[in-house]
Amino acid sequence: MWRDDMKRRLHELRHLFFMFNKGNITLRSKLLAYLLFMSLTAFGILILVLATSGAIFNFEHQVRQVLEIKANQTAASVQDVMDIMTGYGDNMARNLSHQIEYQLEEHGLKTVEGLDNQPEILLDIQKDFFAELNTTLKVTRSSGTYATLNATINTEAPHAEKYRSGVYLRLANVGHHVQLDPDIFYFRGIPDIAREKGLELHNRWNLEFDIDAFPEFTECFQAKQKSGFWTDSRRIQDSWEKAMFYHAPLYGSQGEFYGVCGVELSDLYMKLSYPVVETEFGPAMTVMAPLEKGQLEIGKGLVGGSIASWNDRHLSLVENNNSELAYYQDGVDSYLGIEKPVSIAGKDEQNWKVVVLIPHRIYMERVSEHRARLILSVFLFILCMGTMSLIISRKFVHPIVKGLEFIQTQKDYSTFSTGISELDVLIRFLESQPHAEQLSDRGLPEDIEELLVRFSDGIKTLSAAEYHVFHFYLEGHSVSQIPELAFISMSTVKKHNRNIYTKLGISSNDELLLLIDLFRRCGRIEELHRQE
Known part of the structure; x- marks a missing residue:
């Protein structure tokens, strides 16, 4: 993508350069274009230095x-899931508590322990459990629902003290979307219900819950825990999966502990x-x-x-x-x-x-890739701007040098064009005058007169040191002679030259000499002298 963008920008620059070369362009326009590209080059170099040092592009x-x-969205989603499961878990606990209390009264039992060794009554209660668990499983986004009683089908069975009767349903196709008719595995409970409902028994199915795998069951029974709570994640018994469980205690109206129900949130669901x-x-x-x-x-x-x-x-x-x-x-x-x-x-x-x-590690690799692409883009930008500056500089200086030679040789160049409007007007004007005749003020074209006045006014803005250097040019000396004559270094001469060019509105020594020669030909060289 970034390569295509770079190609498009290069195409635009080529088109701009073509339009720039088409027809006559004023000195001012070319100078502005040159300064613009030089400024963009300097800006690109600055960006390159800052990007390489890491000062920018945070x-x-x-x-x-x-x-x-991402964190805000995920946290909101997780909070929503936890709140929904908690709310439905509490609601399920209230409904199941009422159903257990009703069944106990219906069968004349005073406590839930009276359900021990009562498989027929336990079957009826588990059918009630199934209806509530199945509904909750379908309307929530949990991976499983369960309910267990503080009672067992057979107290004479080995290790009967750690087994409790109940129903555990698990989704076969776990997902975070609500499923109206999900596939359900029958994980715990009397198998008659699975056959009646057409459910598939889980390959790790057991008749009852092993409360050793649900230590919270005993904690709720002993501590009389009344409110629901989430557990830390742990391995689901007889399964390779991990899950967190929301346990909601089941209590009768008189405060009797009936058991525990809840919802399962598995790691598969999370993934x-x-x-x-x-x-x-x-x-x-x-x-x-x-x-x-x-x-x-x-x-x-x-x-x-x-x-x-x-x-x-x-x-x-x-x-x-x-x-x-x-x-x-x-x-x-x-x-x-x-x-x-x-x-x-x-x-x-x-x-x-x-x-x-x-x-x-991956973050640092990606950052390095991003920074390399940015640095390459900036480097190409600098290369393009520098190349354009060089081309424009050559296109700018060469016509001036040729124009100066035309004027000095005083040959007939009636068909010649420099491509710079001011120079072309000047050459046409000079060619229209007799060679031996000195140029008069009234014969100057308006554009040339304006150029001379602007140049003369600029002389007044030069500092004493700058004018001292400029005066050597008036006397016909070259740049290489000035350091010895003025007793200054070449770097100082170059610095004064830059200031002179800026204040006089020109861009090169050739242009400076051309204008001095023009003043001399017009008999106005005295305008360039001033008292120091």
Whole structure:
């Protein structure tokens, strides 16, 4: 793209130069064009120096803007997901608590422990569970829903004390979009319901929950936890997946603990919902995890799509007051990122963050590529402007030198044109006069008279040192003779020459000598003398 743009600009410059050479151009116009290209060349050199030193083109600020937008969008989305799942989890807990209490009253049972060894009643309750869990799974964007009772089908079974009856549904096709008719796996529960509903049993299906894999169940039972809360991420039992769980306790109207229900947010859901996003500075990855004592505990949170394999590693936040970005290291790689807070139920004491990260190595590679392209573009710009300045300089000086030779030789050049309007008018005028005749004031064309007056007025603006150098030109001396005559260095002469050219509105020594000769031919050389 940038190469095409450069070709287009070169084409425009060639067209501009063609138009510049077409027809007669005034001295002033060519001088302005020359100064313009020289100024652009100087500006390009300045930009090149600043770009090479890194003083301009602040890529860190640009990547911060990119990550800031991405982080704000992702944090808002994650917060929305967590709030929706939390709200539906609490609503599901209220509905299931009412249904359990109704079933207990319907069967004349005073406590939930009375459901032990009651498979028929447990089946009825699980059917109620399924209806609520299935609805919640369809309207939320969770990867699973579950509900478990503080009761078991068979208290005589081995290790019966750690098993609890309940239903666990998991999505077969996890995604962040709401699915009206998703494919569902039956992960836990009495299989009669799966057969009745036409559901496929999960390949890791079990009849009941192992509460050793749900330690929060025991914590809710013992501590009488009344409000819902999110867990840290952990491995789902009998699965290779990790997930965070929102546990909502189930309580009766009299405060009796019935069990726990909730929603599952798996790492697969996170990866599909928040994939790696390619930016001009590298792949942006999303992490949701607590920031504890300067450590981003990835093992306790969830990771979106990633080009790294973090597993249970943590990222250390490195203090860098000179950077607009957060800087993280994990002992293997380093990352640049932007972090945003996220509120998670039950995690008030932890500082949970949504962080968007870019690998530092890839970021530096991309920045180097950007800077190289910019420096190359500026270099080509300088080359083009310098070339145009050189060409215009030659086109500008050469006609003046030829015009001076025409006047000095006094030959017939009736068909000759320098391409500079002022010189062409002067030559035509000189050719119209007898060679032996001195030019009169009244015979001068208006353009030439204006040029002489402007030159004469400029003489008055010269400093004493500048006029001292100028006077040597009046006497017919060359530039190389002036240092010895004026007892100054050549560099000083050149400096005075530049000031003289600027104040007299000319651009070269040839043009200066041409105008002095013109004053002499017009008998007005005294106008160039002044008392010092």
